Amino acid sequence: MPGSPSLLDALRGAVGPAHVLTDPDVTAGQVRDWSGRFTGTTPAVVRPGSVGEVAAVLRVCCDAGAAVVPQGGNTGLVGGSVPLHGEVLLDLRRFDALYPVEARAGQVTAEAGVTIARLHDHARAAGWEYGVDLSARDSATVGGTIATNAGGSYVMRYGATRRQLLGIEAVLSDGRVVRHLDGLEKDNTGYDLAGLLCGSEGTLAVITAARLRLVPRPTHVVVALLAFDDVERALDGVGELRRAVDSLRAVELFFQDGLDLVCDRLGLARPFARPHRAFVLVEAASGADPTAELADAIEALAGVADSAVAADDRAARDLWRYREGHTEAINQLGAPHKLDVTLPGDQLTAFVEEVRDQVVARAPSATVWLFGHAADGNIHVNVTGVAPDDEGITDTVLRLVARRHGSISAEHGIGTAKRAWLSLVRSAAEIDAFRAIKTALDPARVLNPHVLLPRDDND
Numbered sequence: 206m207p208g209s210p211s212l213l214d215a216l217r218g219a220v221g222p223a224h225v226l227t228d229p230d231v232t233a234g235q236v237r238d239w240s241g242r243f244t245g246t247t248p249a250v251v252r253p254g255s256v257g258e259v260a261a262v263l264r265v266c267c268d269a270g271a272a273v274v275p276q277g278g279n280t281g282l283v284g285g286s287v288p289l290h291g292e293v294l295l296d297l298r299r300f301d302a303l304y305p306v307e308a309r310a311g312q313v314t315a316e317a318g319v320t321i322a323r324l325h326d327h328a329r330a331a332g333w334e335y336g337v338d339l340s341a342r343d344s345a346t347v348g349g350t351i352a353t354n355a356g357g358s359y360v361m362r363y364g365a366t367r368r369q370l371l372g373i374e375a376v377l378s379d380g381r382v383v384r385h386l387d388g389l390e391k392d393n394t395g396y397d398l399a400g401l402l403c404g405s406e407g408t409l410a411v412i413t414a415a416r417l418r419l420v421p422r423p424t425h426v427v428v429a430l431l432a433f434d435d436v437e438r439a440l441d442g443v444g445e446l447r448r449a450v451d452s453l454r455a456v457e458l459f460f461q462d463g464l465d466l467v468c469d470r471l472g473l474a475r476p477f478a479r480p481h482r483a484f485v486l487v488e489a490a491s492g493a494d495p496t497a498e499l500a501d502a503i504e505a506l507a508g509v510a511d512s513a514v515a516a517d518d519r520a521a522r523d524l525w526r527y528r529e530g531h532t533e534a535i536n537q538l539g540a541p542h543k544l545d546v547t548l549p550g551d552q553l554t555a556f557v558e559e560v561r562d563q564v565v566a567r568a569p570s571a572t573v574w575l576f577g578h579a580a581d582g583n584i585h586v587n588v589t590g591v592a593p594d595d596e597g598i599t600d601t602v603l604r605l606v607a608r609r610h611g612s613i614s615a616e617h618g619i620g621t622a623k624r625a626w627l628s629l630v631r632s633a634a635e636i637d638a639f640r641a642i643k644t645a646l647d648p649a650r651v652l653n654p655h656v657l658l659p660r661d662d663n664d
């Protein structure tokens with residue numbers, strides 16, 4: 206039984222008493238998600254330090270019928286990393302080893318608890334770069350980003366996390382270990398288990414380490430902020446820049462209301478003298494200085510009302526702050542509804558206009574904040590001024606997305622927050638296949654059984 210003395214004793218036997226935390230004051234930060242929208246309870250936070258200990262914990266939980274939620278940095282935004290049904294919380298952050306960069310292959314093996322910021326520093330020190338970056342980098346972990354197939358700012362150039370993954374080490378729910386970390390670029394020997402576990406949100410196995418592809422480290426990085434008075438023109442500009450600037454690696458989108466909020470809440474100066482409708486932040490990176498190439502392309506764009514080009518690293522960081530500060534500034538207004546969706550390129554402008562109207566029509570007290578990764582058609586829809594558990598908002602936004610042939614999750618995953626809507630974008634046959642995979646790898650439903658898949662009779 207979850208919380209019973211015998212379960213806790215067995216967990217202590219598996220990882221040592223010092224690594225089984227039961228005091229609610231100590232575990233409070235880990236049972237509440239980053240956004241503050243989801244808070245659960247747990248009989249124990251368990252902190253294994255080796256693959257053998259993870260296996261022992263899973264065997265104990267399997268025998269006791271206790272479910273487990275794996276957790277990395279707890280920056281996930283869909284209620285998937287916290288124990289909302291009294292699960293045991295498996296904290297992977299003691300898996301913090303980073304192995305030397307393999308220079309010939311441009312690869313590195315990292316344990317699951319390594320943060321993305323540490324991985325970046327490690328890769329850069331060896332003259333390489335890791336292709337996934339996101340503003341939660343100081344807390345988000347290798348294991349968590351694999352479990353959610355995290356995207357971030359550089360997807361247009363390097364792809365999401367799945368594209369970086371060459372192999373994985375993971376513990377199955379019955380304690381068996383799968384390990385394939387040799388990093389062979391060519392290796393056609395059966396099912397792609399690493400690819401399957403990527404995006405599985407802790408439902409199929411506990412990831413303990415990964416073999417990751419690195420990308421060449423650019424020596425020159427240029428950042429510019431462009432202002433437009435028309436959304437359609439801004440998005441046309443995104444397409445033009447992608448075509449014209451080979452070294453482009455990030456194209457981000459936000460709007461005047463979000464910019465005002467970021468400036469007011471984070472105490473930043475406004476970048477332009479007058480307000481504009483939409484802003485596009487671009488980053489070009491290369492082994493040769495891309496400034497002239499980017500400047501020429503911007504010059505040729507129609508509809509740029511104003512622009513700022515960062516002259517140095519500090520100015521570049523300041524321009525990025527306008528975009529990356531959105532999540533922090535919005536959170537200061539209270540726990541928001543956070544929805545993260547993708548639209549086909551030709552539907553984005555209509556969606557941006559429509560989503561604000563429809564949400565406010567449904568909840569007049571709501572304020573809608575939009576920002577995202579423009580090159581991927583990925584818009585983050587944040588809604589404040591409504592009860593955090595008002596699922597009518599989720600329903601309105603996700604149905605709108607599905608009608609426009611988009612995805613209800615661009616990069617955060619399904620978690621708890623969107624499981625009821627998965628059938629909007631996945632057919633019954635696809636969901637049956639998902640269930641068959643879950644049953645094959647986790648027949649006792651030990652691993653994160655209340656996320657991703659729609660509710661069924663076992664819930």
Ligand SMILES: Cc1cc2nc3c(=O)[nH]c(=O)nc-3n(C[C@H](O)[C@H](O)[C@H](O)COP(=O)(O)OP(=O)(O)OC[C@H]3O[C@@H](n4cnc5c(N)ncnc54)[C@H](O)[C@@H]3O)c2cc1C
Binds near residue numbers: 274275338406
């Ligand atoms: C400010 C901010 C900005 C963000 N920006 C982006 C962005 O640009 N792009 C993006 O994709 N996401 C973004 N996110 C969301 C979040 O950072 C990512 O989803 C990230 O991948 C979560 O990593 P984590 O280590 O915090 O995982 P957690 O939040 O701890 O867990 C997330 C999910 O993965 C599972 N999990 C965690 N570790 C393991 C493991 N070792 N084995 C198996 N399952 C595991 C958990 O059970 C849970 O279902 C952002 C979040 C914040 C707070």
